[in-house]
Amino acid sequence: DVKVTQSSRYLVKRTGEKVFLECVQDMDHENMFWYRQDPGLGLRLIYFSYDVKMKEKGDIPEGYSVSREKKERFSLILESASTNQTSMYLCASTTTEEAFFGQGTRLTVV
Amino acid sequence: DAKTTQPTSMDCAEGRAANLPCNHSTISGNEYVYWYRQIHSQGPQYIIHGLKNNETNEMASLIITEDRKSSTLILPHATLRDTAVYYCIDMEYGNKLVFGAGTILRVKS
Numbered sequence: 307d308v309k310v311t312q313s314s315r316y317l318v319k320r321t322g323e324k325v326f327l328e329c330v331q332d333m334d335h336e337n338m339f340w341y342r343q344d345p346g347l348g349l350r351l352i353y354f355s356y357d358v359k360m361k362e363k364g365d366i367p368e369g370y371s372v373s374r375e376k377k378e379r380f381s382l383i384l385e386s387a388s389t390n391q392t393s394m395y396l397c398a399s400t401t402t403e404e405a406f407f408g409q410g411t412r413l414t415v416v
Numbered sequence: 417d418a419k420t421t422q423p424t425s426m427d428c429a430e431g432r433a434a435n436l437p438c439n440h441s442t443i444s445g446n447e448y449v450y451w452y453r454q455i456h457s458q459g460p461q462y463i464i465h466g467l468k469n470n471e472t473n474e475m476a477s478l479i480i481t482e483d484r485k486s487s488t489l490i491l492p493h494a495t496l497r498d499t500a501v502y503y504c505i506d507m508e509y510g511n512k513l514v515f516g517a518g519t520i521l522r523v524k525s
Contacts, residue, residue, distance in 0.1 A: 403465065407459025407460050
């Protein structure tokens with residue numbers, strides 16, 4: 307089975323901290339995505355990557371950056387966490403036909 | 417931005433078929449119709465996809481109209497575990513996956 311693993315299920319960080327959310331997939335997929343999900347707003351695309359060292363902005367990239375140094379790993383970075391970045395973060399990895407999601411990281415910024 | 421439109425919510429009796437509609441008013445020739453669902457506290461789960469023809473798998477059936485402007489996801493015998501948010505998406509192979517608001521399906525006993 308394809309596995310997409312997010313490094314933490316729950317995370318609490320302080321305002322101003324630099325935060326790294328890690329996502330690893332084990333099926334050699336080229337495409338990887340980061341979303342955030344908030345009540346009433348659905349899943350919103352933050353960044354995506356089509357290949358190693360390639361990245362594209364999604365719909366809400368402000369306040370975030372990403373890193374894709376290896377094909378299997380796609381990292382989401384909050385340079386200086388703020389309370390409005392408290393959310394559920396979901397990573398996905400896709401073949402040409404299907405997307406596989408991790409279980410999500412619930413980040414709370416205090 | 418999401419390009420599909422779906423009803424906000426639907427109810428279905430347990431054991432009956434659940435028919436979830438979706439409008440794809442701007443779908444292009446290269447785009448497939450995808451359906452995903454998200455059960456509370458979990459990541460979205462792929463259900464089915466198709467281009468022009470109707471499709472069926474172990475989870476559901478997908479009916480796509482001839483003009484491809486609308487589709488219907490059919491869960492033939494809904495169970496309580498099918499209560500979830502269901503998303504329909506137009507996507508070209510390999511492109512980014514953009515979710516809309518989805519339909520909240522409530523299966524009731």
